[in-house]
Amino acid sequence: MDECVRTPCSRVTRTDSGLHAISYAFQVPTNKNFLLLGIRVRLRKIQFYWQWVRNGYGVPAPQTVKLSVLSRYGYLDGTWVESGTYLGQTTEFLARKASQVITIEPSHELVTRARKKLSKFGNTRVIEGLSEFELPKLLSGLSGDVSFWLDGHASGGITYGRPEDTPIREELKAIAKYLERWERAAILIDDFRGFGARGADQGDYPSRSDLVSWADENELNWTVQHDIFIAYK
Numbered sequence: 607m608d609e610c611v612r613t614p615c616s617r618v619t620r621t622d623s624g625l626h627a628i629s630y631a632f633q634v635p636t637n638k639n640f641l642l643l644g645i646r647v648r649l650r651k652i653q654f655y656w657q658w659v660r661n662g663y664g665v666p667a668p669q670t671v672k673l674s675v676l677s678r679y680g681y682l683d684g685t686w687v688e689s690g691t692y693l694g695q696t697t698e699f700l701a702r703k704a705s706q707v708i709t710i711e712p713s714h715e716l717v718t719r720a721r722k723k724l725s726k727f728g729n730t731r732v733i734e735g736l737s738e739f740e741l742p743k744l745l746s747g748l749s750g751d752v753s754f755w756l757d758g759h760a761s762g763g764i765t766y767g768r769p770e771d772t773p774i775r776e777e778l779k780a781i782a783k784y785l786e787r788w789e790r791a792a793i794l795i796d797d798f799r800g801f802g803a804r805g806a807d808q809g810d811y812p813s814r815s816d817l818v819s820w821a822d823e824n825e826l827n828w829t830v831q832h833d834i835f836i837a838y839k
Contacts, residue, residue: 665799665833672796672832673699676755679829679836680792684751687744689737689758689777690796694720696755701727708744710737710758738776745784752788754781757796759811771810772800782824785839792838793826799833 655668673696680686682703691697691711697720700707707730711717717734724730733740737758759772774795785791795817802813814835821828821837828837 663832666797667832669695672696672834675831675834675836676700676753676794679831679838680753680755680794681751681790682753684753684790685748686753686755687741687748688755689741689773690756691716691720691732692757694723696757697724697730697732698727700755701730704753705729707731708733710735710740712736712758736773738773741777742780745780748784748788750788751790753792753794755794755796759797759800775810775812778820782820785824785826790839791826792836795835797833798830798835801835 651668651670655670658664658668658671676682676696676699682700683705685706686700686704686708688697688700688707688709691709693716694709697707697709701724707727709720709730710733711720712735714734717732720732724732733744737756754777756774756777758777759774778793781791781793798814798817801811801817817835817837818828824837826837826839828835830836
């Protein structure tokens, strides 16, 4: 059955979100010096995508699927604020489409990498610091359509060893103060599965029902797509 989903400009009918995801995976560089490498990378992405399909669309979803969710529910031509830059893949995707991208990353090593990777984009700013402190400083200067990609949860590996598992409580508290100022807003939170069951916090993560309550209290529509909680107006 077709599902009607919201896009930045209208409502459209889609049959399978995988079609959006696979279209991203097939994009390859046009520079012939990198064409072969690009094809190999995309083929690996496609292989991972079909493995995900065969495994029943479980979580986590491939990066291409997550990007398709951001494209459908966020306002791509507006301002984007990201917490958790990591390797800058999502940041680069947004930088190619948005009018402005601000990404916050606490790891100095990852900030250095991201600034080098994103230096070709004049619409992107990489801020070093904890998002619970840096995000509130930015909000008063944002206007128009604003979208947030909140993915600053602790993940181990080379990511920053933050004092709390996730800054999401502070991030949402700060965003709520400015929602009425923006024409349209979308808040997308990754790793929904990591949040606690109804009424039960999980470590520093609030419960899933707390996210729903936050959206309701701020008169936002909400949905969950591929392990991403989405609240929007």
